[in-house]
Amino acid sequence: MASGPNALAPVAPGAEADIAYHGHISLWAGRVGVWVEPSNHGPTAVPDATLRLRFSSPLTGVEPLPPGCLRGSPETVLCSTGAMRPAGAGRPIALDLSVAGNPAEVVVNISTSWSGGAGDHNPANNTHRVLAPATGDKYAY
Numbered sequence: 001m002a003s004g005p006n007a008l009a010p011v012a013p014g015a016e017a018d019i020a021y022h023g024h025i026s027l028w029a030g031r032v033g034v035w036v037e038p039s040n041h042g043p044t045a046v047p048d049a050t051l052r053l054r055f056s057s058p059l060t061g062v063e064p065l066p067p068g069c070l071r072g073s074p075e076t077v078l079c080s081t082g083a084m085r086p087a088g089a090g091r092p093i094a095l096d097l098s099v100a101g102n103p104a105e106v107v108v109n110i111s112t113s114w115s116g117g118a119g120d121h122n123p124a125n126n127t128h129r130v131l132a133p134a135t136g137d138k139y140a141y
Contacts, residue, residue: 010117015044017118019084020125021051021110021141028136030102036079036093036110041125042086049081050114051093056107061098069093078113105133110141 011017018041026033034053040046058074065071068080068091077097081090099106110128112120120126128141 010047011044013117015118017044017046017084017086017115017120018042018122018125019046019049019081019112019115019118019120021128024138024140025106025108025130025132026136026138027099027103027106027132027134029134030099032095032097032099032106032108032132034093034095034097034108038081038084038090038093040084040086040088040090041122044118045086045088046081046084046090046116046118048083049090049112049116051079051081052109052111052113053077053079053095054109054111055097055099056105057099057101057103059097060100063097065095066093069095103134105131107131 020039023035055075072078079093084090108130130141132139
């Protein structure tokens with residue numbers, strides 16, 4: 001049950017939200033940086049959602065992940081977006097991770113693993129496939 005000053009009520013059956021992810025990815029010297037800004041274009045508030053980041057190279061480091069994130073597999077990180085009101089933002093997510101070897105590029109697949117119970121009929125803005133060559137440049141999505 002929702003509690004606390006920022007808590008949102010549970011999502012009603014059949015409710016629809018529009019979760020979106022925007023940010024950028026960089027790869028340099030065997031490290032990958034991922035910056036994600038989750039948002040909800042509405043019309044229903046989302047008490048929480050789970051962002052899935054799947055990497056084409058296994059993650060090898062033991063770096064601590066930010067609060068609300070965990071490793072789902074050697075290639076996957078899952079992160080909570082936090083509560084998102086309609087036309088509101090979730091918690092920004094920043095990751096700095098080591099990848100196996102020193103790849104010339106990495107592909108990151110970004111998607112929603114769980115939407116807090118809300119439907120999303122516009123997955124185009126929350127499903128991305130980003131190729132990041134090892135240039136250190138920021139590749140936006």
